[in-house]
Amino acid sequence: MEHFAQRILLLPGWRRAALSVALGALTALTQAPFHLFAIGFVTFPLLVWLLDGAVGTTPGKASGALRAAFRIGWLFGLGYFAAGIWWLANALLVEAPEFAWAIPLAVLGLPAVLAVFYGAACALARLAWSDGVGRIAALAAAFGLAEWARSFILTGFPWNAIGYALMPSPVLMQSAAIGGIFAVSAFAVLVFALPAQLAARRGAAITAVALCVVLVGAHAGFGIWRLAQAGDLAVARDDAPVIRLVQPAIAQEQKMDREARAATFQTLLDLTALDAAPDEAPAAGDQAEAQGPASGRAPDIVVWPETSVPYLLTRDAAALASIGETLLPEQMLLAGAVREEPGEQAGSVTGRYYNSVMAVTTGGVIAGAADKVHLVPFGEYLPFADLLSAIGLRAVAAADRGYSAAPARTTITLQGGLTVLPLVCYESIFPKLAVPPSGQRVDAIVNVTNDAWFGRTPGPWQHLHQTRLRAVETGLPIIRVANNGISAVVDPQGRIVARIGHDVRAVADALLPDAAQPLFPERQREINFWLFLSILSAIAITARIRLRAFGGN
Structure with a gap:
């Protein structure tokens, strides 16, 4: 040697x-x-x-x-x-x-x-x-x-x-x-x-x-x-909230097609309205981590992936009404959506747009929202925008509007008192962003993402793997919903409780595991x-x- x-x-x-x-x-x-x-x-x-x-x-x-x-x-x-x-x-x-x-x-x-x-x-x-x-x-x-x-x-x-x-x-x-x-x-x-x-x-x-x-x-x-x-935390208590992961598996080209918006939205509504569903059988290697169906109960919380809503919900009362009509009594939707914040500048109406998670009730009311804090440079916003936009460049995933970053992380409290910390897309790879804001109690992390941009490459698997580590560090279960996969519920030890594979159009229902005390703050x-x-x-x-x-x- x-x-x-x-x-x-x-x-x-x-x-x-x-x-x-x-x-x-x-x-x-x-x-x-x-x-x-x-x-x-x-x-x-x-x-x-x-x-x-x-x-x-x-x-x-x-x-x-x-x-x-x-x-x-x-x-x-x-x-x-x-x-x-x-x-x-x-x-x-x-x-x-x-x-x-x-x-x-x-x-x-x-x-x-x-x-x-x-x-x-x-x-x-x-x-x-x-x-x-x-x-x-x-x-x-x-x-x-x-x-x-x-x-x-x-x-x-x-x-x-x-x-x-x-x-x-x-x-x-x-x-x-x-x-x-x-x-x-x-x-x-x-x-x-x-x-x-x-x-x-x-x-x-x-x-x-x-x-x-x-x-x-x-x-x-x-x-x-x-x-x-820790024991088998994958088997949650019977009265734990039932979470529905909605994975529409819509091609990125279709998501960007204005003519296909109605069909895209209807797919989300149809999946939301399905009868109680078991989680998909886990992939090889995850067999020991799987949990069975959520006792046939209707979901308490439905989660849609990042930017899944093809409309601006703050403008579109009809879309909100459709969501309200689809949800069962006492259900709540957490939807990845673009949030518009109108404003005025120099006498002309302008607006800011945020990559957000919105909470919608059965009455079709937006009950809360959390905006993305850490944007992807050149993806969601253009650094040195004045200079680079002058030569025709724009951010890849932000259409013509560009996104604004939220000034601080925000939690959302749902019906029943459950409080979640939303992390949008690659925010989940930053350990500090997964830590609850100072003094706030959080029951779970919700990570919505759209990895359809990357096709069937190692990207979606790498993203899921890194997200699982945030559960281990913080002691919080993670609800992860991706447009085309891989969606999963992860317990505080990083074990997969429910999972939907890549490029599968499906829903999975699972009981939300309890949070655990982190080993160290x-x-x-x-x-x-x-x-x-x-x-x-x-x-x-x-x-x-x-x-x-x-x-x-």
């Missing part, structure tokens, strides 16, 4: 670059829907050996080593993100004549920007590089910091954080309750990279492998213990994250100081 590591370390020029990209692309297979997490135990040791050889053009010169490390990390990130989120380009094909020119930006441009975070992580780790486990601790801490930074810099896009690779199933998700996804990301890099020590002397190699086995075992063991403590999870990074950094710095003391560089 030492001979093989030396060959990787000494790779020249383009071979080093090609291997860096290939390792990143292979690592993307650790994410949903593939979940081949064992690949990480190969790709990260090879990344460590590449970084061992990051000496720059002038050996011994620190700046050259940092540039070489950044280049390796950036190329690794380019491969990882290009292979992991290429499906974003599918959204540009919906209106191909107008947006096809931007496909290279989605396939390579965005990955190139996101790869900067991994390049910076590798350069930062190289500052504290040593020749043992210390360098692996440095890499883990740097990647954890990079994933955290990726959640807010340039509005944030923490999609496919490395930590999700180590959490393919509920039993392996529970560690997120300790320090959140960013702590698990640092932990994932630590355990993935430890086999790099197989190239060290025999004693160090055995120690590193034993440590890796212990850490992975602790990760799994904690999950087993926590699920045993959000503030403590943040403290745990920084404490873990501090421990890793201390190990790395100590190893670096010892190396320098014995004449290393």
Whole structure:
């Protein structure tokens, strides 16, 4: 193994670059829907050996080593993100004549920007590089910091954080309750990279492998213990609200067709009016997570996906009346819809539009609404709008109006006192947005989305997987409804209670699981994250100081 590591370390020029990209692309297979997490135990040791050889053009010169490390990390990130989120380009094909020119930006441009975070992580780790486990601790801490930074810099896009690779199933998700996804990301890099020590002397190699086995075992063991403590929360109490997931599976082209609006709306009404329905049999791998039908009871709460209503409900009394007539007594609808807020500016009537979740009663009355806070740049709004709109650009998913961001998150209280926190579309990948607003009690998170933009690609599966982790972190069940899938009810341990598969037009009824007390409140999870990074950094710095003391560089 030492001979093989030396060959990787000494790779020249383009071979080093090609291997860096290939390792990143292979690592993307650790994410949903593939979940081949064992690949990480190969790709990260090879990344460590590449970084061992990051000496720059002038050996011994620190700046050259940092540039070489950044280049390796950036190329690794380019491969990882290009292979992991290429499906974003599918959204540009919906209106191909107008947006096809931007496909290279989605396939390579965005990955190139996101790869900067991994390049910076590798350069930062190289500052504290040593020749043992210390360098692996440095890499883990740097990647954890990079994933955290990726959640807010340039509005944030923490999609496919490395930590999700180590959490393919509920039993392996529970560690997120300790320090959140960013702590698990640092932990994932630590355990993935430890086999790099197989190239060290025999004693160090055995120690590193034993440590890796212990850490992975602790990760799994904690999950087993926590699920045993929680019990079978998938079987909710009999008087729990019955939730109906409505998945219309309407093609994005049809949703945008003004002539098809009446048919689209009628599909939603027809699905809402169906008799009590069992949830769909879960996909392979989820068999242990399934719950049976909701005792034949009529739904208490019906949920429609993001922007499902093809009309402006604040203007269209007939549409509201149709909803009211379709709902049963005491039922309530949570509908993804565009909310208009009229206004006046410079003497002319203008308006703001929000991507919202609206609560509608059996009387056809809008009883509450929550607007999206974190909009998708270039998707729902156009950054530098005055400049870019002047050259003919517009946001992909916002038609001609563009959306406005809500100033703050809002909860909705339904009949019976149930309070939900709506998260619209990719808001569910931001851990902070899933935390209830200060001082407010929340019974469940409602995530409405329209992943039809991305077709049958890994995107919808990745989105569902990441959303499930918000339940584990917060202790709140999640009601997730997607236009074309994957819709699901998720309990506080990340287990799927009810599910509708991809591209299936159907409804699923399920009892809403009770919320659970989170293992740690959000503030403590943040403290745990920084404490873990501090421990890793201390190990790395100590190893670096010892190396320098014995004449290393």
